[in-house]
Amino acid sequence: xxxxxxxxxxxxxxxxxxxxxxxxxxxxxxxxxxxxxxxxxxxxxxxxxxxxxxxxxxxxxxxxxxxxxxxxxxxxxxxxxxxxxxxxxxxxxxxxxxxxxxxxxxxxxxxxxxxxxxxxxxxxxxxxxxxxxxxxxxxxxxxxxxxxxxxxxxxxxxxxxxxxxxxxxxxxxxxxxxxxxxxxxxxxxxxxxxxxxxxxxxxxxxxxxxxxxxxxxxxxxxxxxxxxxxxxxxxxxxxxxxxxxxxxxxxxxxxxxxxxxxxxxxxxxxxxxxxxxxxxxxxxxxxxxxxxxxxxxxxxxx
Amino acid sequence: xxxxxxxxxxxxxxxxxxxxxxxxxxxxxxxxxxxxxxxxxxxxxxxxxxxxxxxxxxxxxxxxxxxxxxxxxxxxxxxxxxxxxxxxxxxxxxxxxxxxxxxxxxxxxxxxxxxxxxxxxxxxxxxxxxxxxxxxxxxxxxxxxxxxxxxxxxxxxxxxxxxxxxxxxxxxxxxxxxxxxxxxxxxxxxxxxxxxxxxxxxxxxxxxxxxxxxxxxxxxxxxxxxxxxxxxxxxxxxxxxxxxxxxxxxxxxxxxxxxxxxxxxxxxxxxxxxxxxxxxxxxx
Numbered sequence: 001x002x003x004x005x006x007x008x009x010x011x012x013x014x015x016x017x018x019x020x021x022x023x024x025x026x027x028x029x030x031x032x033x034x035x036x037x038x039x040x041x042x043x044x045x046x047x048x049x050x051x052x053x054x055x056x057x058x059x060x061x062x063x064x065x066x067x068x069x070x071x072x073x074x075x076x077x078x079x080x081x082x083x084x085x086x087x088x089x090x091x092x093x094x095x096x097x098x099x100x101x102x103x104x105x106x107x108x109x110x111x112x113x114x115x116x117x118x119x120x121x122x123x124x125x126x127x128x129x130x131x132x133x134x135x136x137x138x139x140x141x142x143x144x145x146x147x148x149x150x151x152x153x154x155x156x157x158x159x160x161x162x163x164x165x166x167x168x169x170x171x172x173x174x175x176x177x178x179x180x181x182x183x184x185x186x187x188x189x190x191x192x193x194x195x196x197x198x199x200x201x202x203x204x205x206x207x208x209x210x211x212x213x214x215x216x217x218x219x220x221x222x223x224x225x226x227x228x229x230x231x232x233x234x235x236x237x238x239x240x241x242x243x244x245x246x247x248x249x250x251x252x253x254x255x256x257x258x259x260x261x262x263x264x265x266x267x268x269x270x271x272x273x274x275x276x277x278x279x280x281x282x283x284x285x286x287x288x289x290x291x292x293x294x295x296x297x298x299x300x301x302x
Numbered sequence: 303x304x305x306x307x308x309x310x311x312x313x314x315x316x317x318x319x320x321x322x323x324x325x326x327x328x329x330x331x332x333x334x335x336x337x338x339x340x341x342x343x344x345x346x347x348x349x350x351x352x353x354x355x356x357x358x359x360x361x362x363x364x365x366x367x368x369x370x371x372x373x374x375x376x377x378x379x380x381x382x383x384x385x386x387x388x389x390x391x392x393x394x395x396x397x398x399x400x401x402x403x404x405x406x407x408x409x410x411x412x413x414x415x416x417x418x419x420x421x422x423x424x425x426x427x428x429x430x431x432x433x434x435x436x437x438x439x440x441x442x443x444x445x446x447x448x449x450x451x452x453x454x455x456x457x458x459x460x461x462x463x464x465x466x467x468x469x470x471x472x473x474x475x476x477x478x479x480x481x482x483x484x485x486x487x488x489x490x491x492x493x494x495x496x497x498x499x500x501x502x503x504x505x506x507x508x509x510x511x512x513x514x515x516x517x518x519x520x521x522x523x524x525x526x527x528x529x530x531x532x533x534x535x536x537x538x539x540x541x542x543x544x545x546x547x548x549x550x551x552x553x554x555x556x557x558x559x560x561x562x563x564x565x566x567x568x569x570x571x572x573x574x575x576x577x578x579x580x581x582x583x584x585x586x
Contacts, residue, residue, distance in 0.1 A: 124551075128548070
C-alpha cells in the first residue's frame with residue numbers, strides 16, 4: 001500500500017481503492033454471501049418476518065431430495081431435473097471431446113501452418129456469433145418439417161420425420177454445437193506444444209496410430225482436456241437458452257427449475273438454494289477434473 | 303502423393319466437421335429470404351425481402367435494441383474506470399496480497415452467468431432496489447470489469463516506470479503524471495476493453511434474464527420471439543446481427559494486429575539498439 005501512495009499520491013490511491021472496493025465487495029463478494037444466507041430462510045410473507053417462523057432452516061436444500069425413494073427408484077420432479085442436468089452436461093462434454101480431438105490434432109500437428117491459420121480463423125467466426133442465434137439455427141434445422149428431416153427422407157435414411165425436439169436429443173445436439181469451441185481451443189493449444197519428434201519416435205519404435213495417441217499425444221494434452229471439459233461442463237450445466245429453445249416440458253434443465261422458483265412460484269429462498277446447489281455442482285466437477293487429470297489451478301488460468 | 307486410409311478418413315471427417323459448423327448458420331440466414339411464414343428453406347416458396355420490412359416495422363424490436371445500446375454504454379461507463387483502477391491497484395500491491403485479490407477478481411469469470419444474475423438480484427432487492435435495466439448493468443459489469451482489469455493489467459506491465467518518475471522529479475503533481483504519462487500509455491487497452499465491454503453486454507443473456515425486471519433487451523426479445531411469434535423476421539434480425547458481428551470481429555482483429563505489430567516493431571528497434579555493439583551474433 002505504501003508503495004501505491006508514493007507512486008500515485010493520496011487522492012489517486014484513495015480513488016482507486018474506493019472503486020475497487022465498490023466492485024469487489026459490493027458487486028462480487030457481498031452478493032454471493034447474501035444469496036447463500038438467503039437460501040437458509042423460509043419463504044415468508046412480510047407480516048411473518050421477524051416472527052417465530054423466521055429462523056434459519058435447511059428445508060430449501062432438503063426439498064430437492066424430498067419424495068426421493070432410492071429403493072423404489074422414485075424421484076421428485078426437481079431431483080429428476082437435477083440428475084438430467086448432470087448426465088446431460090456430462091454427455092455434452094464427452095461428445096465435444098470426441099468431436100474436437102481429431103480436428104484439434106489435425107490443426108496442431110498435421111496441417112501446414114498456413115492452412116492451419118486459415119482454418120483457425122474459420123473456426124472462430126461461429127464463435128463470435130451469439131449463442132442464441134447458434135441455438136436458433138438448430139431450432140430451424142431440427143424442426144419437424146425442417147431441412148434435416150427433409151434431407152434425411154430424400155436420401156432415404158428415414159421413412160417418417162423424426163421429432164428431434166421432443167426428447168433430450170435436441171438439447172444435447174444444440175449444446176454440443178454451442179459449446180464446441182470451448183473444447184477446441186484448449187485442446188489445440190495443448191497438442192500444439194507437443195514436440196513432433198516424440199510422435200515420430202513412437203512410430204519408429206513400432207507403435208500403432210492408436211497407441212501413439214493413447215500413450216503420447218493424449219497424456220501430453222491432459223491439461224487441455226481438463227480445461228476443455230471444465231469449460232464445456234460448466235457452460236452446459238448453467239445454460240438456460242439451449243434447453244429453453246430446443247427442449248420440451250419433459251426435458252427441463254435445472255436452470256429452468258431455478259427460474260420457475262424465482263419468477264413463477266415467487267419462492268426466492270428456494271431458488272437461491274437451488275442456485276447454490278448448481279454452483280456446488282460446477283465446483284465439484286472442477287475439483288474432480290483437477291484431481292483426475294492432476295492439473296492445478298494455474299494450468300486452468302493459462 | 304498418395305493418401306493412406308487413415309489420412310483419407312481424417313480429411314473426410316474435417317470436411318464433414320466444417321459443413322456441420324457452417325450449415326446451420328447458412329440455412330438460418332437463407333430462411334430469411336423464403337416467403338414461407340415458418341422460417342425454413344425446404345420447401346422454398348419464393349424469394350422475398352418482406353421479412354426485413356416486417357423487422358423494420360417492429361416497434362418492440364426497436365425498443366429492445368435501444369435498451370441494449372443504453373445498457374452497453376452504461377456498462378462501459380461503469381466497467382472501464384473501475385477496471386483501470388483495479389488493475390493499477392493490483393499492479394502496485396505486494397505479491398501475497400496480489401495473488402489473493404487476483405483470485406477474487408477473476409472469480410466472476412468462472413461463475414455461471416445465471417448465478418451472477420441471481421446473487422445481484424437478491425443483494426439489491428435487500429437494499430430496496432428492484433430489477434430492471436439498471437440492475438442488468440450492475441450484474442453484467444460485475445464480470446465485465448474483470449475482462450477490463452485483465453486487459454489493462456497486461457498493458458500496465460509493459461509500462462516503463464522511469465517515465466513516471468521523471469515526470470514527478472520534474473515537478474508534475476501525481477494527478478498530472480497520471481493524466482499525461484500513464485493514461486496515454488494505457489489508452490489502447492482502455493479503448494479495446496471498452497469495445498469488448500459493449501459487445502459482452504450487448505450479447506449477454508443469462509445474467510440479464512434474472513436482473514432485468516420487466517425491461518427487454520435485444521437478446522431477451524430474440525429468445526422470446528423464437529418461442530412465441532416466430533416468423534422469418536427473427537431470421538432477418540439474426541442475419542443483421544451476424545453481419546455486424548463479422549464486420550466488428552474483423553475490425554477488432556485488424557486493430558489488434560496493428561497494435562501487436564507496432565509493439566513488435568518497437569521491441570525490435572530496442573533490441574537492435576542494444577545489440578549494436580556486438581553485431582552478427584544472431585545472424586540466423
